[in-house]
Amino acid sequence: SLENPEPRTRARGIQLLSQVLLQCHSLLLEKEVVHLILFYENRLKDHHLVIPSVLQGLRALSLCVALPPGLAVSVLKAIFQEVHVQSLLQVDRHTVYSIITNFMRTREEELKGLGADFTFGFIQVMDGEKDPRNLLVAFRIVHDLISKDYSLGPFVEELFEVTSCYFPIDFTPPPNDPHGIQREDLILSLRAVLASTPRFAEFLLPLLIEKVDSEILSAKLDSLQTLVFQTASERVETEGLAALLSLTACLSRSVLRADAEDLLDSFLSNILQDCRHHLCEPDMKLVWPSAKLLQAAAGASARACDHITSSVLPLLLDQFHKHSQSNQRRTILEMILGFLKLQQKWSYEDKDENPLSGFKDQLCSLVFMALTDPSIQPQLVGIRTLTVLGTQPGLLSTGDLELAVGHLYRLSFLEEDSQSCRVAALEASGALAALYPVAFISHLIPKLAEELRREESDLARGDEPTKCSRHLRCLQALSAVSTHPSIVKETLPLLLQHLWQANKGNVVAGSTEVIAICQSLQRVAEKCQQDLESYWYFHETAVPCLLALAVQASMPEKEPSVLRKVLLEDEALAAMVSVIGTATTHLSPELAAQSVTHIVPLFLDGNTSFLPENSFPSRFQPFQDGSSGQRRLIALLMAFVCSLPRNVEIPQLNQLMRELLELSCCHGCTFSSTAAAKCFAGLLNKHPAGQQLDEFLQLAVDTVENGLGSKASRSQAFTLLLWVTKALVLRYHPLSSCLTARLMGLLSDPELGPAAADGFSLLMSDCTDVLTRAGHAEVRIMFRQRFFTDNVPALVQGFHAAPQDVKPNYLKGLSHVLNRLPKPVLLPELPTLLSLLLEALSCPDSVVQLSTLSCLQPLLLEAPQVMSLHVDTLVTKFLNLSSSPSMAVRIAALQCMHALTHLPTPVLLPYKPQVIRALAKPLDDKKRLVRKEAVSARGEWFLLGSPGS
């Protein structure tokens, strides 16, 4: 049949032969292969109906290992010569690509011998290919041609043409496509080809720019403006802007490489042209979209930024003066701010001249106009712009700076209703003071010092509320500008001096003043934490000064004066505690060790020699002396030693610990005994494991047990137990479980039970003064989870076993533990606790109610099926609690009512009329926050089972 005159029959014959070959190509001998190849090559000249089968045969032969050298080339030559590939069917074209691929894999050397003819032949083969499946193969072949270094000869441009015509890929797979080729596959393989050789660059770059020009610029820019920005879809907008940004960035880079200077410029000019008139339109409808476009482009590179800024800024400056309404001015200023910020982004790049410097006078006058605007918004933007201007060197002249400082001074004393503006002004002062300390020292600090002196003399005459708030602002301003070491050297003495003055006998200073000054000091200390030198200066100056003041105040006096004792009040001491803590945590171990040798002897031996004013009427002996005033200062010792780094050795530690223990069980003053207990606990937590720690622990346990046994000091012993337990729980110390059990036992103690229940809150929460991570305490990350798993079963058991009158203590303890636990950890455990929680809803204690509600609320959302079994109880209890006297409980109950609507509707429908009636009452609650929850809960209940919901 191979020689049958009817071509269809011949084709079938060859097809049969080809299929046989496909099965057995590996068994063929070299001689047979040569013979077959000659036959097939010859057949290529046959009728076009026969060709597909011939190609299949050749494909089978191309897989032969026994193919002698030279034949691959001759086969390919024959195909290139005889077959017009693109007029074949897709399958047959695919066969051709397969033959080529096979040969390229096995006969690379031979094909390379063919030189550029091979490349040319292939170009002819693939020219006009349209099928995505074939394209994938063809792209891979081109990629191999290039990467395996086949000779391209004079055909580089042709090869580029034949592939680049597919760019950009426009292909949407048909919905029922069985081949699973995605647009991305094609895009990626084409990109691999186009980017595979630098020899394509000269053709590729114009192509890309042309595409960018025609599509991105005209179509995309337009659509970006008109479509993207108006659809209010932020995601699309962000994508669009990101695209523009990377495009510009890409252009900026490619231009540098290809040395075609004007490409970026023309691109940007196009954008500018499109946006310019929007910026100038009086109705300002499209200003923001245009500004965003420009800013996206300017964010791409320093050059783009310069180009855009220099043409847009004059426009905007002009516009600012054309508009007179403050909100329009604010909008324009905000846009200017955006451009300035971008300029800032690129300012690190070494540039000869800042393009903004030409506009600096105009910008400054604009900013000052905004700062004096009657409404707040322009002022706010003005402040932000001023900050950005200030961060770029050379834009603010000395005169401008002086003016700016003057404005900031004025803005720092704004009234309550411009709070946001004042805060912004303080922030700006801080930022600028770090850059221009000299200007602030010479123009701002003297004014503030003057202000403080006025306050002092005013205070001497009597307190006025307006003056009082001015005083506070002055203190805030002082701390806000303390952002530079040289400024701290000015402000810290001022503040300390002020504190001394406030405690002189001739000034009536309330504890609020002292607290305000301490807060200001603390903010200064926080600002100093970055700079080691400044920080040490602060520590070395402020800590002795505060201690001296406090010691002075604690001295017994012949005529007792009320004023002096202000410093010894709980709140004033607490404020000093946080200053000392903040001024100590960041000390290096060496400096801390230096300081500890002064401070510990001060408390243990009354050695006051290092204090700045140390002539006291009598000795300072907080541990021995009976005066309660001196004992209260243990809180300051605690602030210092509990903030030290762990490896700092504390002198006379053994004695210190014993004194602390003794003081902690001393009755009479809760403040000092608690401070001693906390100090002891803080030191215990950091002490390395070993014999000494065990001794301290044994001592503590003995002290606790003795104290609990004696009637007089039970509550002090309990406090000590609580703090020691916390110190050990935090570091996973083995003894902690024993102490926790002791604590749990106290839950049924008629006297200490409620305090023990509240103690669980302390165990689970973070302290601010001792046992903090910042103060170098050993705090293991999962301690809450661990405490939960270790102790909750015992708590639940204790609850069931406890007599009725102390059950609430267990519930309260439990709710403290549950409340502090991260909700995701809690959720899987909750169903087992559910019956307990439902019972807790009836507990009269509002703390228990609140924490139970906050446990149930997420459970309603996450496990509606379990919860719907209890719907009757839940509805009744929640509604009852929604009229609780405590506002927080009412709010939580209404939030639970809202969460109830997540249960299956059929379960809820029987309750709907009742609930809607009942929720009418909280709609008229006297508290707005309660009403808000009632509105949303009732609205949801109305929608239940209603059409359209």
Add this chain to the structure above:
Amino acid sequence: MVGGGSGVGGGLLENANPLIYERSGERPVTAGEEDEQVPDSIDAREIFDIRRCWAWVESLFLHLTHLIRSINDPEHPLTLEELNVVEQVRVQVSDPESTVAVAFTPTIPHCSMATLIGLSIKVKLLRSLPQRFKMDVHITPGTHASEHAVNKQLADKERVAAALENTHLLEVVNQCLSARS
């Protein structure tokens, strides 16, 4: 299937240039509001918040347009201007006298949705305010062709009640109310 070069097919513009207003943020909670003892009176801002101010009204319209389009004549979608029906909402409230007055302004005088909008606002207030309040929802004077008829409908308790008996209407109203909550 794959062609050389192509035009990027942009979607149709769905929205002309609406003026974008700054959204009033969450009302900051003041110290007084956290104090158990101090009563807070119901003020205009609260009513405003109840209806989630602008954004709510705006979404209400988009929603209504969408609904009405799907209910009525799919061949004749509403024009874009019609989306921008409400220009401003004015609220007056007196807690001691237990009165609330809400005026809304359709930008085009023939807005067919005015009644439905009024009804939605009214229902939202009914559900969210204490019963003691007397509510008045009306169109800003001089901004709608059939202003009086609409106002009369909205003021008539029985007609409002009857309207809400209508499952279809109730459905539309409920959809509006759940659109943004």
